[in-house]
Amino acid sequence: MTGTTIPLQNDTVLLPELVDDLLGLSEFGVAGEFLAAFIAAFIVGNLMLAMTGVAGPWAKRKITATFTDRIAVNHLGPGGILIIVADAVRLLSKENIIPENADRPAYDLAPIVVAGSALLGFAVIPMGSGVHLADPEVGLVYVFAVAGIASIGLVMAGYASGNKYSLLGGLRAVAQNVAYEIPLVVTGMSVVLFAGSLQMSEIVAVQNETTLFTIPGLEWAIPAWFALVNPFAFVLFLIANFAEVGRNPFDMPEAPAELVAGYQTEYSSVYFVLIYLGEFLHIFLGGAIIATIFLGGPAGPVLPEIVWFIIKIWAVFFLTQWLRSAVPRVRIDQLIEIGWKGLLVLSFANLFLTAAIVGVIA
């Protein structure tokens, strides 16, 4: 790999513009632009949903099964991959049971908010190979903001279900997200200090333009991915991210075995699918953020950029499943303690140190 792999920001063609050009929609003015944007968003949305579709019913089972010494699905199709179809039919054909005490429409909105907020985040992620929907100057802030909307969905689900387990799960979700979003954002800020920009394409570009060091003899230039520049921030961000997406050791809001299924206890059928989708989208969005701001975005040797990008977010997904199989969950009070007394302090320390270093170098 060379340090010259610079995606996108040089040729700032975003996916909507590309669609625009290909289909010749520009002559229709604003309506054409809108249509182009819609088609582009459709493509990206479906890419993400397809990945979730593979991850939820199939990959997750296979990964967990490998960790737990089992085989998992293997009857339908090669390696059981067609279980995805079977599961889709199964889940969608089930009765959507809505509890008597449910507070509608909050109960109905919650799954949409949970799934939708995560999808929104992908709008600003540069996925390489030209798949990039929008590149606002405040990209990083935007992605944190929309990802945070999911907490509202969790609270809505928890409170509106009219179930005490759901309520406890919802409350835990809030406590957890409040405690971990601050370290998440503060650690993200340290990256901004390095990059000098909130724009996603710029953050990616800075990582790949700079060479951290060159391996002597091999002539391989190792790019200055922030995970390599500041591994401490990377680890902090990973941990905060696991809490943010609610996975072991921080799967408090669901906590199967304690709270039955937490905020999603009362959801069935399509609503359940939406919440489930939302969870996986969140893991992938978390992976996408990590890939973008720490792992050089879609950059990588030989393979097309989009493939590298997908590999990177699947690596993060794999890590969540690994932790899920191997790490106990902490208790809610321990979780809050780790968040406020540990991660928050460390993330601020990281921010100040980074600021000092960046200041000295500048």
Place this chain on the structure above:
Amino acid sequence: MSTLEETPDAEDVRALESVIGDRILARDDHENAPGFVVNPDEVQSVLSDLKEEAGYDHLSCVTAQQYEDRYESIYHLKKYDDASDEVSVVVPTTREDPVSESADPVFRTADWHEREAYDLVGIEYADHPDLRRILLPETWQGHPLSDDYDQNKPQIVTLAEHENPLQDDHHDAESDTMFLNVGPHHPATHGVLHVKTVLDGETIADIEPDIGYLHRCEEQMCQQGTYRHQIMPYPDRWDYVSAGLLNEWAYARAIEDLADIEVPEYAQVIRTMGAELCRIASHMLALGTFALDVYGEFTAIFMYTFRDREIVQDILEELTGQRMMFNYFRVGGVAWDLPEPREEFIEQARDFLDELPAKVAEYNDMVTSNEIFQARCIDTGVLEPEVAKDYGVTGPVARGSGVDYDLRRDDPYGHYENVEWDVVTRDGCDNYARVLTRMEEVEESAKIIEQCLDLLEDWPEDERTVQANVPRTLKPDADAEIYRAVEAAKGELGIYIRSDGTDKPGRFKIRSPCFSNLQALPEMTEGEYIPDLIASLGSLDIVLGEVDR
């Protein structure tokens, strides 16, 4: 092996007589212990004197039964220091006015035992803090183990009358606590257990386990079966998660001592080996499900323990022909000899034992040395030894609280006296100590199995008697009574049998270790968090089939 010689000698009995003094109305000796008949209104004073002055600090069981002319409550007392030192306090009450003083102020464990006596037999206990039905629904008509109970009369409870235990909304505008039903359908209750929980935030303000959902009239079914053949299949169904042989031994021991049957030593060795295999299987399951409770439902530990438990199950299947409901013990021995070819079976068992240390090390790597696991388990679900004794807690739960009590050593039976092994105790008193205790017990069991295998391998071919000569029909002497316990996977599993001269027991009472252990749950969890409640429940390792019987 008869234990009749163990009856305390006259000197000890005289010492006891002096403790109780003129409160003794009569003597009613049992096969296992001297029995003293006392007045229904002197229960507390007698028991408290026996506890404080004579050191009988373990109320093992309370048996209630009805005779033609009276009701009778029997308090089976033991010492935690010396389990073979037993005494029975027999409290008769009239049929017309079956009120007896409660032992609850002296032994907290009497709470549930007396509720069960009230529920099933109909004896009332004055001064009892909470005398409600425990196994049957509140609306039940009559007491099923009393003579005048009509089994054919349908229990008709109208919907309006039927109290739904989950119905109350417990809404109280004044308080700022929340009532939460944990169970009866909940992923972590290890069966159908209902824990009424009052929460203050996420902190547990008060809990009350509600049991009986799995009550299957096991005692009554045993009373309707013949000693010789019809009772032995039932014990497999008490603690049904692979502890079958341990349960069978409880009945076998009681009836063999009652009917004075000598079990061939060869059969005892096979029994000892089988029982310890069951203990390993049971402890592996306990570890796996506890990991589920602490890790979440996708943990690898659960499958790992199940994978290894499966090997034990295979060995047991080879031995008994069954995976769960073994029905392998017989009165006076076991059903058959080791499977042929013998060498293959012994090798199969040896292979398992050889691999076991590596597996235990793997568990220690993955579970007990994990920092988060330690943070979750150390100092949670604390059960102080004195509290444990008060609640009659036994088994790994008691040993995890530093109570050095193991019937295999303290009241030996089978071949345990002749093999080298150690009783595992830990002083942690918490969830972590209980897990470690079980894991170490697995290793101790492996030692016992190893020695048994050595013996079995070299046993002369013409001396392999697997069963004693037992008459086709067993009729122990009328009014002979015995209480005998063995160390089951969860603790002291005791059987009380009163013979009425026929070939079926007059009264068959099961002392379930899970029943007593579960009673201590509120002490362990109040003031802690919901996750600690779930973890404590997991570390108690209860099986509802044994709690509810």
